[in-house]
Amino acid sequence: MKKVIFKGDILFTSNKDKFETHKDSYLVTEDGKIVGVFERLDDKYKDYTMMDFSGKLIIPGFVDIHLHAPQYMNMGLGMDKELIPWLNTYTFPEEARFEDLDYAKGVFKRLINDLIRHGTTSVAIYSSVHKDTTKLLMDMFIESKLRAYVGKVNMDRNAQPELMEDTEKSLMDTEEIIVEYKDKSPLVKPIITPRFVPTCTEELMRGLGELALKYDVPVQSHLNENVGEVQWVAQLHPQLSNYSRVYDNFNLFGQTKTIMAHCIYNKDEEIELMAERGVYAAHCADSNFNLSSGIMPVRKYLDRGIKVGLGSDISGGHSLSIPRAIVASIQASKMKWLESNRQLKPISCSEAFYMATKGGGSFFGRVGSFEEGYEADLLVIDDSNISPVERLTLEERIEKFLYVGDDRNIVERYVAGEKIEFLE
Amino acid sequence: MKKVIFKGDILFTSNKDKFETHKDSYLVTEDGKIVGVFERLDDKYKDYTMMDFSGKLIIPGFVDIHLHAPQYMNMGLGMDKELIPWLNTYTFPEEARFEDLDYAKGVFKRLINDLIRHGTTSVAIYSSVHKDTTKLLMDMFIESKLRAYVGKVNMDRNAQPELMEDTEKSLMDTEEIIVEYKDKSPLVKPIITPRFVPTCTEELMRGLGELALKYDVPVQSHLNENVGEVQWVAQLHPQLSNYSRVYDNFNLFGQTKTIMAHCIYNKDEEIELMAERGVYAAHCADSNFNLSSGIMPVRKYLDRGIKVGLGSDISGGHSLSIPRAIVASIQASKMKWLESNRQLKPISCSEAFYMATKGGGSFFGRVGSFEEGYEADLLVIDDSNISPVERLTLEERIEKFLYVGDDRNIVERYVAGEKIEFLE
Numbered sequence: 001m002k003k004v005i006f007k008g009d010i011l012f013t014s015n016k017d018k019f020e021t022h023k024d025s026y027l028v029t030e031d032g033k034i035v036g037v038f039e040r041l042d043d044k045y046k047d048y049t050m051m052d053f054s055g056k057l058i059i060p061g062f063v064d065i066h067l068h069a070p071q072y073m074n075m076g077l078g079m080d081k082e083l084i085p086w087l088n089t090y091t092f093p094e095e096a097r098f099e100d101l102d103y104a105k106g107v108f109k110r111l112i113n114d115l116i117r118h119g120t121t122s123v124a125i126y127s128s129v130h131k132d133t134t135k136l137l138m139d140m141f142i143e144s145k146l147r148a149y150v151g152k153v154n155m156d157r158n159a160q161p162e163l164m165e166d167t168e169k170s171l172m173d174t175e176e177i178i179v180e181y182k183d184k185s186p187l188v189k190p191i192i193t194p195r196f197v198p199t200c201t202e203e204l205m206r207g208l209g210e211l212a213l214k215y216d217v218p219v220q221s222h223l224n225e226n227v228g229e230v231q232w233v234a235q236l237h238p239q240l241s242n243y244s245r246v247y248d249n250f251n252l253f254g255q256t257k258t259i260m261a262h263c264i265y266n267k268d269e270e271i272e273l274m275a276e277r278g279v280y281a282a283h284c285a286d287s288n289f290n291l292s293s294g295i296m297p298v299r300k301y302l303d304r305g306i307k308v309g310l311g312s313d314i315s316g317g318h319s320l321s322i323p324r325a326i327v328a329s330i331q332a333s334k335m336k337w338l339e340s341n342r343q344l345k346p347i348s349c350s351e352a353f354y355m356a357t358k359g360g361g362s363f364f365g366r367v368g369s370f371e372e373g374y375e376a377d378l379l380v381i382d383d384s385n386i387s388p389v390e391r392l393t394l395e396e397r398i399e400k401f402l403y404v405g406d407d408r409n410i411v412e413r414y415v416a417g418e419k420i421e422f423l424e
Numbered sequence: 425m426k427k428v429i430f431k432g433d434i435l436f437t438s439n440k441d442k443f444e445t446h447k448d449s450y451l452v453t454e455d456g457k458i459v460g461v462f463e464r465l466d467d468k469y470k471d472y473t474m475m476d477f478s479g480k481l482i483i484p485g486f487v488d489i490h491l492h493a494p495q496y497m498n499m500g501l502g503m504d505k506e507l508i509p510w511l512n513t514y515t516f517p518e519e520a521r522f523e524d525l526d527y528a529k530g531v532f533k534r535l536i537n538d539l540i541r542h543g544t545t546s547v548a549i550y551s552s553v554h555k556d557t558t559k560l561l562m563d564m565f566i567e568s569k570l571r572a573y574v575g576k577v578n579m580d581r582n583a584q585p586e587l588m589e590d591t592e593k594s595l596m597d598t599e600e601i602i603v604e605y606k607d608k609s610p611l612v613k614p615i616i617t618p619r620f621v622p623t624c625t626e627e628l629m630r631g632l633g634e635l636a637l638k639y640d641v642p643v644q645s646h647l648n649e650n651v652g653e654v655q656w657v658a659q660l661h662p663q664l665s666n667y668s669r670v671y672d673n674f675n676l677f678g679q680t681k682t683i684m685a686h687c688i689y690n691k692d693e694e695i696e697l698m699a700e701r702g703v704y705a706a707h708c709a710d711s712n713f714n715l716s717s718g719i720m721p722v723r724k725y726l727d728r729g730i731k732v733g734l735g736s737d738i739s740g741g742h743s744l745s746i747p748r749a750i751v752a753s754i755q756a757s758k759m760k761w762l763e764s765n766r767q768l769k770p771i772s773c774s775e776a777f778y779m780a781t782k783g784g785g786s787f788f789g790r791v792g793s794f795e796e797g798y799e800a801d802l803l804v805i806d807d808s809n810i811s812p813v814e815r816l817t818l819e820e821r822i823e824k825f826l827y828v829g830d831d832r833n834i835v836e837r838y839v840a841g842e843k844i845e846f847l848e
Contacts, residue, residue, distance in 0.1 A: 073812065075827065075828050076810075076823055076825075076826070076828040077816075077820055077823060077824055078823075079754065079773065079823060080770070080773055286755075289756075289758055290755065290758070292758040292759075292761060292762065292770060294759075294762055295759065318751070318827040318828055319827075319828065330503065331710075331713035331714065332713075334713055334714070334716040335713065335716075335718075335719065335759055337716060338716065338718055339763065346504070346716060349503065349504055386500075388497065392501075396501055399500055399501060399503060400500040400501055401500075402500070403499065403500025403503060403743075404499050404500040404742055404743065406830070
C-alpha cells in the first residue's frame with residue numbers, strides 16, 4: 001500500500017457555505033485516497049512518507065466541467081462576436097482542422113500542459129467530430145494521468161460541410177469509442193456529446209440516448225446559452241415545451257449522469273426538471289460575458305439543490321484558469337444580484353470554490369474534497385510572493401491566491417496520489 | 425540628439441474605431457518623441473540606432489488613470505463586501521499603516537515593480553493622507569522613470585480617527601507638496617485628491633479648489649460609484665442638484681484638468697456637465713464588479729465625446745493588469761448591452777485598447793499613441809508562445825495578447841524613449 005502524508009496549510013470545502021481550514025496539518029493518504037486531515041499526527045502514521053509543504057497551501061485540484069479541446073488555439077480570438085456568428089467564423093473552421101492527427105496532437109499537448117499548469121486535475125471535455133482525433137485525445141489524457149471525460153462531438157445538421165456527419169456513421173463512431181475506452185483507464189472515460197440541439201437530428205439524438213442507456217455512459221451538451229439559440233430550438237421542435245424537454249425526450253437529460261453547459265435562460269420548469277433528473281449545470285461566466293450571452297442565475301440553481309460546477313468553456317471563455325472562472329462567477333453573480341433587485345444573493349468565495357472543486361468534482365466520483373475516501377487530487381500552492389502569509393488567515397490567503405495569484409504559484413499537482421508531470 | 429528606431433510589428437489606435445497596424449515596420453524616435461511609423465526606412469534615418477524587435481509587437485505603454493497605492497497589499501481581499509463596509513473593514517485600517525515610511529517604502533517598491541511588470545507606463549494614483557508618504561511615493565516614481573500623477577489624499581470628515589485630518593493642515597500639506605513637486609520632474613507631478621465628497625468638508629473642498637486654480641494643478645476623485653454612496657452625498661448636500669455639482673461648486677470639476685472615477689450612476693445632466701467641463705471618466709470595470717457597484721454605461725460617454733480612460737482601481741480591482749482591465753471593460757459593456765435592451769452597443773477591442781492608451785494617455789499630454797510628436801512610451805511584446813504568429817493578423821495577435829497573454833509576454837518597456845528597469 002502506498003502511504004503518503006502531505007503536510008501544510010490545508011483548505012477545502014466539504015459544503016459550500018464555508019472553508020474548512022487546517023493550519024500546519026497533515027493530509028494522510030493511502031493508495032491515492034484520503035484517510036483524513038489531522039492537526040496532530042497519530043503514531044500509526046509514523047512510517048508513512050512525509051511530503052513536507054509547510055507554509056504552503058494544500059487544496060483540492062480544480063475541476064473544469066465544460067471546455068472544447070479543438071478550440072484551444074482560438075482562445076481570445078473573435079471576442080467581438082455573438083454565439084452563432086462566432087461559431088461560423090472562428091470555431092467551426094478551426095475544428096475542421098482536427099481531421100489532421102498531427103495538427104491535433106500538437107494542439108492537444110499544449111492544451112493538456114496548460115491545464116496542468118493552471119492546476120486543473122479533472123475535466124469534462126469536448127473533442128471534435130473526428131473519431132480518431134477523439135481517441136488520440138483520450139490516449140493523451142491517459143498519458144497525462146489527469147482525470148477526464150472526453151466526448152466525440154456529434155452533429156448531423158446545420159453544420160458546415162467539413163464537420164457534417166452522416167447520422168449512422170456518427171452513432172457507429174461513438175459506439176466504437178465507448179466500447180474501446182469504457183474500461184481502458186480508471187481515470188479517462190468516454191462521454192456522449194451531442195453538440196447541441198440545433199446541430200443534431202432527432203434520429204441522432206435518439207441513437208445517442210440509446211447508447212447512453214445501453215452502456216451507462218454519461219452525457220454532456222449545451223442548454224439555453226443565448227436568446228437566439230433558444231428561439232431556434234423552439235422553431236426546430238415546436239412540439240416540445242422547452243429546450244430541456246428535447247434532450248429529455250431522447251434520454252439525454254439525466255437518464256445517465258448529465259452535464260448541461262450555460263443554463264442562462266432556463267425556464268423555471270426546466271430548472272425543476274434538472275433538479276428531478278439530477279442534471280449538472282456547468283457555469284461558464286467568462287464565456288457568457290464574452291459571447292454577450294447573459295448571466296446565469298446561479299443562486300437559483302444552488303437554492304434548488306442542483307449540482308453546479310464551473311467551466312472554462314474555452315474558447316468562448318478565454319482562459320483555462322479555474323481561479324479566473326471562480327472570480328468571474330462571483331463577479332457575474334454580483335451583477336445578477338443588482339439586476340434581480342437584490343433578490344439573488346451574490347456567490348461567496350467559498351461557494352465558488354466549492355463549485356470549482358467538490359461541486360463539479362462529484363460528477364467524477366469522490367473528487368474535489370479532502371473528506372475520508374476521496375481521491376487524493378490536490379495542488380500545492382506557494383503564495384508567499386502575493387500574501388503576507390504570517391498575518392492572514394487561510395481563508396484570506398485562498399481568496400488572495402484566487403484573485404491575485406496565477407499558475408506560477410502552483411508548485412505541485414497530484415491526481416489519485418500520483419504526481420502530475422508535463423507532457424514532453 | 426538621441427535617435428532610436430524600434431523595428432517590429434507596430435500597432436496603435438489614433439482613433440478608437442480601428443487599430444492602425446504596420447507589419448515589419450520602423451518606429452522612428454528623436455529625443456524620446458515619435459517622428460513617425462514607416463514601412464520602409466528613408467536614407468536620412470540610416471545613422472539612427474536600430475532596436476530590432478522583428479516578429480514582436482510594439483504597442484504604446486498602458487495607462488492606468490485610477491488606483492490606490494496604499495491598497496496594494498489588499499488586492500484580492502474582502503471581495504465579498506460592498507463599498508462602504510469594505511472601506512471600513514479593509515481599506516482604511518491598511519491605509520493607516522502608511523504613516524510608517526518603512527512599511528510604505530516596501531509596499532511602494534512592490535507596487536511600482538508590479539506596474540512595470542504589467543506594462544503600465546503612466547498612472548494617476550492616490551497615495552494615503554500622509555504628506556511624507558506621498559513625497560516618498562513621488563520620489564520612488566521619479567526613480568522608476570515611469571510617468572505619474574500622484575495625489576496626497578484629503579479627508580476631514582467621516583473617516584476613521586487614524587486617517588482623519590485637520591482641515592487646515594490637510595490644505596497646508598497639500599500645498600507644500602504642490603510647491604515642492606510641481607517642477608521637480610518632467611514625468612512625475614502632483615494632483616489634488618479629495619478622496620470623495622463624503623469624507624471632505626465644504627471648507628476642505630473649497631480650499632482644494634483654490635489650490636487647484638492657484639497652481640493650475642489637476643484634480644482626481646470618485647463619482648457616483650455606488651447607490652448608497654450617491655444617496656449619502658445627496659443627504660450631505662441637499663442644496664446641490666447632484667453629486668457632480670458638489671465638486672463643481674468648489675472648482676474641482678474641470679476648472680483644472682480632472683479625472684472622476686467610476687461614473688456609474690451619473691444622471692444625464694452630470695454627463696452633460698462632464699462634457700462641458702472636459703472632465704475625464706476613469707472606467708474601472710473589475711472594481712465595479714467586485715464591489716457590486718454596477719456597470720458604467722461607457723457607450724454613452726463615448727457617444728457624448730467624453731474622454732474615458734481605464735483604471736485598475738486596486739484594491740477595489742484585484743489586478744494591476746491593464747489588459748485585464750480592457751477585457752473586463754469589454755465584458756461589462758456586453759452585459760450593459762443586454763441590460764439596455766441592445767441599445768448601448770458593446771465596446772470593441774480597439775475602443776477598449778484606445779481607452780487604455782490614448783484615451784487615458786491624453787490626460788498626461790501627447791501620450792498613448794504613435795503619432796508624430798507623441799512621447800515614445802512603448803512596450804515590446806513577444807507573443808510567440810500564445811499565437812500562431814504566421815497565420816494571424818496584427819489585430820488578431822493584439823486581441824489574443826490582451827485576452828490570453830500576461831506580463832511574461834512583455835519583454836521591454838520604454839517611457840519617453842528611456843528603457844524602464846525594475847527598482848532594486
